[in-house]
Amino acid sequence: MGRGGGGGGSHHSSHHSSSHTHHASSSSYHSSRSSYSHSSRSNRNYRSNGSYGGGSSGGGSSGSGCSGCFGTLVSMIFIFFAVGVAVFALAQRTGTELDIPFVNYFLIERSTTNREPLPSAKCDPIDTWYQDDWGDWIDETGEEDALIKGLKYFYEKTGVQPYLWITGEDGQNYKYQETVEQLGEERYKEMFGDDEGHVIIIFREYPNASSEYICTVTPGYDAETQVMDEQAREIVLDFIDYYYTDSEMNEGQFFGTAFEKAGDRIMMKQLSFRQMGIIAAVAVIVVIGICIVANIVKKRKIAVAKQKTLQAQEQAKQAKAVADQKKTDFDRKKYEDNLETQYVAVNCPNCGASNIKIRKTTVGYCDYCGTAIKVDQYGNVTISSGDQADT
Numbered sequence: 272m273g274r275g276g277g278g279g280g281s282h283h284s285s286h287h288s289s290s291h292t293h294h295a296s297s298s299s300y301h302s303s304r305s306s307y308s309h310s311s312r313s314n315r316n317y318r319s320n321g322s323y324g325g326g327s328s329g330g331g332s333s334g335s336g337c338s339g340c341f342g343t344l345v346s347m348i349f350i351f352f353a354v355g356v357a358v359f360a361l362a363q364r365t366g367t368e369l370d371i372p373f374v375n376y377f378l379i380e381r382s383t384t385n386r387e388p389l390p391s392a393k394c395d396p397i398d399t400w401y402q403d404d405w406g407d408w409i410d411e412t413g414e415e416d417a418l419i420k421g422l423k424y425f426y427e428k429t430g431v432q433p434y435l436w437i438t439g440e441d442g443q444n445y446k447y448q449e450t451v452e453q454l455g456e457e458r459y460k461e462m463f464g465d466d467e468g469h470v471i472i473i474f475r476e477y478p479n480a481s482s483e484y485i486c487t488v489t490p491g492y493d494a495e496t497q498v499m500d501e502q503a504r505e506i507v508l509d510f511i512d513y514y515y516t517d518s519e520m521n522e523g524q525f526f527g528t529a530f531e532k533a534g535d536r537i538m539m540k541q542l543s544f545r546q547m548g549i550i551a552a553v554a555v556i557v558v559i560g561i562c563i564v565a566n567i568v569k570k571r572k573i574a575v576a577k578q579k580t581l582q583a584q585e586q587a588k589q590a591k592a593v594a595d596q597k598k599t600d601f602d603r604k605k606y607e608d609n610l611e612t613q614y615v616a617v618n619c620p621n622c623g624a625s626n627i628k629i630r631k632t633t634v635g636y637c638d639y640c641g642t643a644i645k646v647d648q649y650g651n652v653t654i655s656s657g658d659q660a661d662t
Contacts, residue, residue: 376513378509379506379509379510379513379536380502380505380506380509381536381541382502382503382506382536382537382538382539382540382541383502383540383541384500384502384540385540386429386497386498386503386537386538386540387497387498388428388429388430388498388538389429389430389431389468389493389494389497389498390430391430393430393467393468393493393494393497394430394431394432394466394468394469394493394494395466395468396426396432397432397434397462397469399434400418400419400422400423400433400434400435401418401419401422401434401435401436401437401526402434402435402436402437403437403439404436404437404438404439405437405439406439408437408522409437409522409523411521411522411523413521413523414521414522414523414524415523416523417521417523417524417527417528418435418522418523418524418526418527419527420527420531421526421527421528421529421530421531422435422526422527422530424530424531424534425530425531425533425534426534427534428534428535428537428538429498429499429534429537429538430468430498431468431469431470431490431494431498431499432468432469432470433469433470433471433472433530434462434469434470434471434472435472435474435526436458436471436472436473436474437474437475438454438473438474438475448485448487451473451475451485451487452487452489454473454487455471455473455487455488455489456489458471458473458489459471459489459491463491466491467491467492467493467494467495468491468493468494469490469491469494470488470489470490470491470494470499471488471489471490472486472487472488472489472507472511473486473487473489474486474511474526484515486508486511488504488507488508490504498537499537503537506533506536506537507529507530507533507537510528510529510530510532510533510536511526511529511533513529514526514528514529514532515529610630613630613631614628614629614630614631615628615629615630615631615646615650616628617629617644617646617650617652618652619637619639619640619642619644620642620644620652620653620654621637621640621642621654622637622639622640622642624637624638624639624640627644629644629646630646631646631647631648631649631650632646632647632648633645633646634646634655642654643655
């Protein structure tokens with residue numbers, strides 16, 4: 272028969288609210304000590320226009336210039352983070368599927384609990400692994416091998432032996448979550464009695480209702496208390512939801528892969544979505560902080576470089592001023608020294624006064640008698656005639 276009620280083709284559906292009449296998944300657990308159960312439900316509805324919803328929802332227990340580039344980077348980080356958080360939060364809160372396979376896989380219930388495999392003494396294995404009431408769900412070559420391989424892998428990982436029951440027309444009265452849970456309780460007692468180490472998975476696709484089905488997980492008390500808690504059951508249901516939509520897999524591969532992946536995840540502790548959100552938020556804050564610090568450091572370096580340039584220019588200006596002043600002083604001194612060599616000390620030829628300094632080729636006067644004294648270029652002294660003395 273296969274997925275889709277014999278309609279053929281690819282199958283995909285999306286989670287809806289629990290108010291819809293067709294249930295996509297539910298979970299319950301069996302206890303030999305009391306008659307209580309827990310279930311969660313979601314819907315799958317095939318869209319007739321051929322477009323598909325996406326993913327599955329886990330219903331678990333965990334809840335200008337450089338400155339312009341910097342601003343753009345910070346804005347992009349905030350927008351990306353905000354959109355991502357909003358999408359995942361909406362998908363989990365409303366059960367809405369997203370048509371993004373990677374995101375759908377990411378939204379499968381995460382395992383946030385450390386679990387140890389159920390001791391072998393608490394589960395007496397049986398040789399029967401599944402029941403196909405339709406007779407043609409697991410009928411193609413290799414389908415049974417793929418299915419049993421996945422069920423055995425789940426058993427090896429968890430210590431809990433799974434039993435898959437694909438109900439047929441005889442299960443037509445079990446259309447609702449409560450009735451399927453009751454069926455699971457009854458079937459568990461019939462098959463295993465007081466052995467509380469097994470888990471029964473009942474899967475029923477509605478005839479002539481493409482891609483609409485109900486699925487329930489019913490573990491024994493020991494299996495439930497040590498391994499198959501609410502979160503573990505949700506993991507099983509989510510992987511069945513996820514691989515149910517994979518049209519490239521046949522029915523045996525679809526169920527087998529779902530149980531293999533569920534076994535791995537149940538026995539591996541992961542970060543919850545909340546923890547991942549906190550880490551992502553901290554990472555964003557750190558990145559933004561690094562960007563801010565880097566921007567401040569860069570601006571500081573630019574300011575320091577500019578200050579050093581101004582200081583260097585000022586020092587160069589001062590050095591030039593000092594050099595210019597030294598050159599001026601040197602030229603003045605040179606001039607004065609040269610001028611000094613032009614003076615000679617002479618004696619007044621009139622009164623005999625000595626040490627009268629007169630520059631060569633000029634006429635000077637005696638400080639005592641006022642006689643005009645002329646000194647030629649060779650330093651020879653004569654009395655200048657009249658009042659026409661050269662100065």
